[in-house]
Amino acid sequence: MANKMKINSLRSKAISFTRKRNKIIALYMLGDETIPEVNKCKYLGIKFSSDFGWGEHVTETAGKAWRALHFVMRILRKGSDKSKDIAYKSLVRPVLEYGAACWDPYRLEHIKTLEKIQKRALKCCRNNSPLKWDTLTDRRTRIRLSAMFKTYREEEEEEEEEEEEGGGGGGGGGGGGGGDHFSRE
Numbered sequence: 788m789a790n791k792m793k794i795n796s797l798r799s800k801a802i803s804f805t806r807k808r809n810k811i812i813a814l815y816m817l818g819d820e821t822i823p824e825v826n827k828c829k830y831l832g833i834k835f836s837s838d839f840g841w842g843e844h845v846t847e848t849a850g851k852a853w854r855a856l857h858f859v860m861r862i863l864r865k866g867s868d869k870s871k872d873i874a875y876k877s878l879v880r881p882v883l884e885y886g887a888a889c890w891d892p893y894r895l896e897h898i899k900t901l902e903k904i905q906k907r908a909l910k911c912c913r914n915n916s917p918l919k920w921d922t923l924t925d926r927r928t929r930i931r932l933s934a935m936f937k938t939y940r941e942e943e944e945e946e947e948e949e950e951e952e953g954g955g956g957g958g959g960g961g962g963g964g965g966g967d968h969f970s971r972e
Contacts, residue, residue, distance in 0.1 A: 796820040802828050802837050810837075833886045841890055845897040852882045852904045860911050871912040879908060887927040888934035898924055 794817060801815040801824045815822040826837045834844035859874045866874075883901055892898050901923050909920060 796822060800825045800828050802826070802835065804835075804837055804839060806838055831886070833890055841892045841897055842894070844890060845892050845900055848883060848885070849900050849904060852879055852901075855879045855882055856904060856908055856911075859908075868912055875908045875912055879904070883923055884926060884930065887930045891927050891931065 796817040797820075799817060799822045801813075801822045803810060803813065803824065813824070815824065827843065828835055834841075834847060836843060856875070856879045859871065859878055863871050863874055883904065892901065905920065905923055
């Protein structure tokens with residue numbers, strides 16, 4: 788059965804991810820039309836760069852988060868610490884963590900840019916209460932690990948379903964171990 792989805796070649800872009808100085812120049816085609824190659828692109832709200840840099844994405848994310856934080860601070864200037872805490876966790880932190888399973892800044896300046904926003908929010912939210920939040924770096928690490936675990940469990944469940952559909956038993960499957968795909972050292 789053929790897929791009837793149409794791809795607009797005028798809105799399509801190609802991007803090659805590499806850190807090499809001398810990139811291999813490739814020509815990408817969709818039917819008769821050439822798809823232009825770009826160094827940066829935005830996909831589902833995340834800015835990708837061909838050199839794996841997150842600078843532009845961090846700058847844009849920080850700007851959105853600052854605007855959201857200033858909105859919260861303006862609206863809840865005289866609000867309780869609890870309401871400010873809820874507002875931060877509902878309106879600002881999701882901006883800082885959107886798509887964190889696939890991007891994570893590795894440069895100290897980018898990490899500090901994002902953490903600075905949370906520090907300012909924490910200062911705003913805890914007039915007299917001893918609030919303590921995990922760092923955004925720690926939260927992004929947990930998000931990535933959680934995504935990896937879910938992917939691993941999903942693969943494991945798919946293998947179990949395939950074994951059940953294939954009649955189970957028989958041994959096959961490559962040496963037991965419950966579908967272990969990761970090496971444990």
